[in-house]
Amino acid sequence: MAAPIRLSQLAADLGRPVEGDGDVEIRGVGSIETAGPGDLTFVREERYRSRLAKSRAAAVIAPPGVDAGALSVIRSPQPGLDFARAVRILAPRKHPPAGLHPSATVDPEAEVDPTAHIGPGCRVAAGARVGARSVLHANVTLYAGVRVGADCTLHSGCVLREETELGDRVVLQPGVVLGTDGFGYVVNEDGGFEAVPQCGRVVVEDDVEIGANATIDRGTLGDTRLRRGAKLDNLVMVGHNCEVGEDAMLTAQSGLAGSVRIGRGALVLSQAGVSDHVCVGDGAYVGPQSGVTADVPARGRVLGTPHDDLPRTRRLWAALRRLPELFARVRALERHAPGNGGGRTEDSG
């Protein structure tokens, strides 16, 4: 944590009003339960009031109308957003110093902005470019022709293969791999497989964030593209020629096969999979562990393997729990069917 800051100053930075003692010094942050003296916390709804009353926090960010008891309050219609921003003010992540670490290997034909940080053990190959204030933590590898925009953060162990392009403010958690050769093979004269050369790139637009150890294949002929603001979680897999829309989200361990299109603002939840060439529309929702084998319309909501409309899948799942009962009921009907002595027969009287 940085130096303490007065609540009134913090509120001013956020552009929000204070109620109560604005002179209290804020030194850190915490949840309602974990916050200690000097800490700031937040609540989103009135129903947390009783827990708030027991909190040891010094102050709270709360929406108008929520009783904060004895605590000083910053009033905000968006407590979560303002809390996130308050944390950034109180505990700014340290920015490593500009320059190249002596153990980094930067090709003379690479272009690194003098304000960028290239950490120990990094490899920046010929033709690669790193923009202003971008940070490569230790042991990041940029292959030839990679372009990294401004204000990007590439955590340790990331690998960006040839010609991969990142916009500005992109964040890659450790171990992200971009630009791998996709899974494409043709059968040759001997019945063996030959790899189809993958000539496209991975293009990652501004404000995209990608989770640890996620992997994204380059395009075969065109590009694989993650549009502005898309967020991918850990261990996500995106196949060649996919396009992930603006502000779309793919949570952990989900996977897209080849040439999939995910619409703007769509949500693909954990461990779900989307088949080759499928289009998931803008604002659509794909539930966890779903297997999506056909297009999903804009704002459609699907769940299950095979996937179906969300309410239908929920009804199906409810019905499934009663399936053994249904067998018993059919058996009872058969036993009493006209001319039926108890067995199953189509030979009725």
Place this chain on the structure above:
Amino acid sequence: MAAPIRLSQLAADLGRPVEGDGDVEIRGVGSIETAGPGDLTFVREERYRSRLAKSRAAAVIAPPGVDAGALSVIRSPQPGLDFARAVRILAPRKHPPAGLHPSATVDPEAEVDPTAHIGPGCRVAAGARVGARSVLHANVTLYAGVRVGADCTLHSGCVLREETELGDRVVLQPGVVLGTDGFGYVVNEDGGFEAVPQCGRVVVEDDVEIGANATIDRGTLGDTRLRRGAKLDNLVMVGHNCEVGEDAMLTAQSGLAGSVRIGRGALVLSQAGVSDHVCVGDGAYVGPQSGVTADVPARGRVLGTPHDDLPRTRRLWAALRRLPELFARVRALERHAPGNGGGRTEDSG
């Protein structure tokens, strides 16, 4: 792209005939839609003819009998295969120069062929051997006793633990981990777990390719083995003592538990899982997201969790969509059952 090449020369290299102007210069490649002037494209079937007519490509690889309009044509019974080969001719991946980068750490007791490339930050431990023309990109780690054959490509960040053995022409995408200790524990006197030492190796035969961030455990006593030509996609997991057959394919995020055998030419699709000791036969097919808990015969085709024969699973999935309807039909039957006033009863008249 390398220097342009005449179409007639390219066709000669492929061993195929040209129709039309063989003097046209080819400078690059593209799909029917993305190809521009000077580019080569390909079609597999007659039905792409109308799209081909609009293409800006300079030439096309097409099967006999497919009308190529005004474009020059290389005739090939296998357009996909020949296009892949043409790409390799037109855009050969650059081979890094032979030798050890000064920032690499190569043990004096390692043996590296003078034609191999050992990139920045690589670690080659004692007893490791790297064959002719093999390339280790930046930050690859070979533990003691690892053997890498000839003409292999190990992308950045790969880790090969002790005694792992690669054949020739093996390709590892970035972040591949081979030879990890498998998940084996025994309960001790205190009720805690002790790891079972994993003494076997990972053996990867010729022409195997493994996708980014995939992980393969070493054998417990014997070896884990990927046979010639097997292809594994990104984020695949192979447990200890497994054997993956020749030319078998495991696509993204699929996983094999311990001692699984995958037959020659078998296909395990994305996010599928195969349980301990299960044998998937030669040429078998395991559909995406399947959970395979029992042996699959040679050329068997299975799908679903729990897995079943493919047509049976498809029938089941079709029936499931009508399950709520079935409940309604049974309710109707009950309502009209003899002696039944509407409830469910076995007390019929």
Place this chain on the structure above:
Amino acid sequence: MAAPIRLSQLAADLGRPVEGDGDVEIRGVGSIETAGPGDLTFVREERYRSRLAKSRAAAVIAPPGVDAGALSVIRSPQPGLDFARAVRILAPRKHPPAGLHPSATVDPEAEVDPTAHIGPGCRVAAGARVGARSVLHANVTLYAGVRVGADCTLHSGCVLREETELGDRVVLQPGVVLGTDGFGYVVNEDGGFEAVPQCGRVVVEDDVEIGANATIDRGTLGDTRLRRGAKLDNLVMVGHNCEVGEDAMLTAQSGLAGSVRIGRGALVLSQAGVSDHVCVGDGAYVGPQSGVTADVPARGRVLGTPHDDLPRTRRLWAALRRLPELFARVRALERHAPGNGGGRTEDSG
């Protein structure tokens, strides 16, 4: 393998009696099938006797009462445990020498115990501490403030982000990533997403082992915690604020969303997923590929997506195979329903 050892000496080290020739020299280990002359093997049960009779092993660890034929025997009530220990005696993993490799980058404000090993290309940032006899293999990155206890093994390519804390005897397979920013975003005034700063840590207690390329998010405000003895397999994902209980096991490719609690000794099998805020009780069992969306009681056993009690899911799966048949039976009933000419109708009587 180290120098050969007499069977009687090995038995003494294990605290177990020998039957037969105690002077036989043991040079290695193997399974019943793979063991050769000079090798030790083991059996757990009488039913392996016929295979044991054909083994070429020099000696066997077997439970009391199991006939070992001509082989010398170490008698043990826990053959698997004693075999694991025998392997450690016969084939101890070599411990790399103490000290810092010259290509490692260790911050002057880091504290590394003089008995620890810091391998080539490692990065140890300011404020990081590494305890006695711990080993960092090549290219491991410790961010600022990381604490590694004593006798830990961190394999190549592991990345521990800021403030991550490891206890003693922790083993990380290659490519493990700890302390990543979890997947948390708030919507801002422009409808875009802003990341919620993740201020907590990852805390890994004593004797935890984590598989290759697994990823664990730091807590948002509190910590993500893996308790003593927990074992995680390859490619496992643990979201922010989770708590994994003592001796719990998560096998390959399973995933926990945010704020999940896994009880002591619980078992979450491969490719299973557990939803946000769900609590899996002590000693509970979650079957492979399950999707757990609600709490599981202590010692509960669940399976399936959606998950249900294990026996109920097994009954359901059995019933599902007969679902097409059920449709046929209902059709037959409808055909013969009173007043029904064959169609489905509620107009009976």
